[in-house]
Amino acid sequence: MPEASVIGAGLAGSEAAWQLAQQGITVHLYEMKPEKKSPAHVRDDFGELVCSNSLRSDRLTNGVGLLKEEMRRLDSLILRAADHSRVPAGGALAVDRDAFSGYITKALLSHPCIHVQHGEVTEVPEGPVIIATGPLTSEALSQRIAALPGLTTLNFYDAAAPIVTRESLDMEKIFRQSRYDRGDDYLNCPMDEDTYHAFVAALLSAQTAPVHGFEEKKVFEGCMPVESMARRGEMVLAFGPLKPVGLVDPRTGKQPYAVVQLRQDNEEGTLYNLVGFQTRLLFPEQKRVFGMIPGLENASYARYGVMHRNTFLQAPGFLNAHFEVINRPLTYFAGQITGVEGYVESAASGLLCGLSLGSQLRGEGSVEFPSLTAIGALGKHVSTPNRDYQPMNCTFGLIDSLPVDAQHRKIRKKTERYEKIAARALQWIDDFASTQLYRQGENA
Ligand SMILES: Cc1cc2nc3c(=O)[nH]c(=O)nc-3n(C[C@H](O)[C@H](O)[C@H](O)COP(=O)(O)OP(=O)(O)OC[C@H]3O[C@@H](n4cnc5c(N)ncnc54)[C@H](O)[C@@H]3O)c2cc1C
Structure with a gap:
């Protein structure tokens, strides 16, 4: 046997x-x-x-x-x-x-x-x-x-960022481009000034998941939760993962105030992750707060962010x-x-x-x-x-x-x-x- x-x-x-x-x-x-x-x-x-x-x-x-x-x-x-x-x-x-x-x-x-x-x-x-x-x-x-x-x-x-399905995105609001004209690998969700500040405010007041006693409370700088970064200052995200430099919205011909970038996550291109969005927000809070990002209003989540x-x-x-x-x-x-x-x-x-x-x-x-x-x-x-x-x-x-x-x-x-x-x-x-x-x- x-x-x-x-x-x-x-x-x-x-x-x-x-x-x-x-x-x-x-x-x-x-x-x-x-x-x-x-x-x-x-x-x-x-x-x-x-x-x-x-x-x-x-x-x-x-x-x-x-x-x-x-x-x-x-x-x-x-x-x-x-x-x-x-x-x-x-x-x-x-x-x-x-x-x-x-x-x-x-x-x-x-x-x-x-x-x-x-x-x-x-x-x-x-x-x-x-x-x-x-x-x-x-x-x-x-x-x-x-x-x-x-x-x-x-x-x-x-330290995983959320992943959304491509078919659930509103492509009327999103443009495809890489920074500094280096191709078109990223999907970009442009934010104007009001949207950015409203988004940061929502992020700061959102509920996060409890940290278990056996999990480290400290986080590595390289994979800091997006809400922790926001707590460091109103403009930290706009100079960090949401920086707009090198991107021009073809609909306005201008650089947006801030940009959330989405990167392809699987071979078929059916899934995209939110770049730099490691988070401890509760799952319903992720849907609510990240739903304020232009183009993600009705996003369907293949995976929520976790840490x-x-x-x-x-x-x-x-x-x-x-x-x-x-x-x-x-x-x-x-x-x-x-x-x-x-x-x-x-x-x-x-x-x-x-x-x-x-x-x-x-x-x-x-x-x-x-x-x-x-x-x-x-x-x-x-x-x-x-x-x-x-x-x-x-x-x-x-x-x-x-x-x-x-x-x-x-x-x-x-x-x-x-x-x-x-x-x-x-x-x-x-x-x-x-x-x-x-x-x-x-x-x-
Ligand atoms: C705190 C926490 C909460 C989670 N909550 C959920 C949830 O709500 N829903 C969900 O879908 N998933 C949840 N997960 C994720 C995951 O689905 C579960 O951890 C799931 O139990 C994983 O199944 P598994 O068989 O791989 O591991 P486990 O179910 O953890 O089984 C592993 C087994 O191996 C034994 N073992 C470990 N090391 C040794 C060793 N050296 N020698 C002999 N035995 C050993 C352990 O005692 C355990 O019985 C959670 C994970 C964690 C850590």
Whole structure:
């Protein structure tokens, strides 16, 4: 019987262990709780939700809703547990956290192929392994991971600016240009004097997220939150990230008073980030305050800005699209440590790792999902070269768009487009699931 280790029984590790075990692989599941806990973990059991009890939208016209449905169709343990412990939450999938973690723990402890070992792992083991130790991976193991050949950086802090979808921008107000006539790579949102001062005032009075005790209160100068910069003086932003020099608005023929620049964030050009806008503003406050930027009034956020403690790999160039270390076959990373963001995304990467490593150990080769599926889109995110690599939630901006039809027409209505993308993804998943004959076993 082939064997594999899984380190960490959080959302990603629990799912990975389950997917391996369901293929008949013997799994050694290592978890440091209850002997040692990260500063955010409080429970003794597996699959702990460290903060909110929501697994976010359950609608197929939402990226994470599609991701969950793909996982359901692939017998995800995390989705089984979530559906079993669901509490009323409108269009979202929220859970009773006791019932949720209880379900996962019972399923793993009672699985005949899974052997649980408690205690901190301090070395990267030899042999087939999935490392799923999360954003608060223990210190000793972090050091070992950071030293793995081929890894350029292990990040310990998230300082991510918001990302908006290109299609939600008002291009009547925005102009495309690079500073000093050096091409047209940036989208520029011009502000007049009144707009700038109103924006700074709103920024100064906006509510920010609480800083957890274990997170550093001080910030590096290089990634200072935009609201902290604004606090240093009324004109600091206008001379910093919002400086207008070298830019001329073609509609007025003049240099604007201030400019917010947006930089392309993915290959397809469907996502743009707000340059220099690392922030701790609460998400609704980001929508409200950044909505004052001309052109962003109705912006749709693929990711809000965040700043928190988060251990994650510089995955592009280190992991491939099925989350395996490129130059260390059969070593996988899953979960938030890979640069996916969120409970569901972490579990989804664990699912793909478990399927893929199990398939390799059964002699059938690795499993890769195309980026027309939500799971495959996460694999593409971690493996595509990206200088500004930052953790990402699953959104339709990451999933392949639909091809334009023979008449080069695009479906205009967003919901209709998303429904078609979701149907295409689920068809692929169903076809794939029908080939997984090993699931005929008694635990399937
Ligand atoms: C404070 C905080 C709040 C968050 N809130 C949310 C939220 O509300 N919604 C959301 O979608 N996402 C949230 N996230 C982000 C992320 O989705 C979660 O952290 C998620 O739990 C990540 O899943 P994971 O499996 O990668 O890691 P985890 O769920 O953290 O699991 C990792 C497991 O590995 C164990 N472990 C660590 N090191 C070792 C070691 N050396 N040896 C053995 N075991 C080890 C840990 O004890 C833990 O059980 C939050 C993150 C943090 C830090």
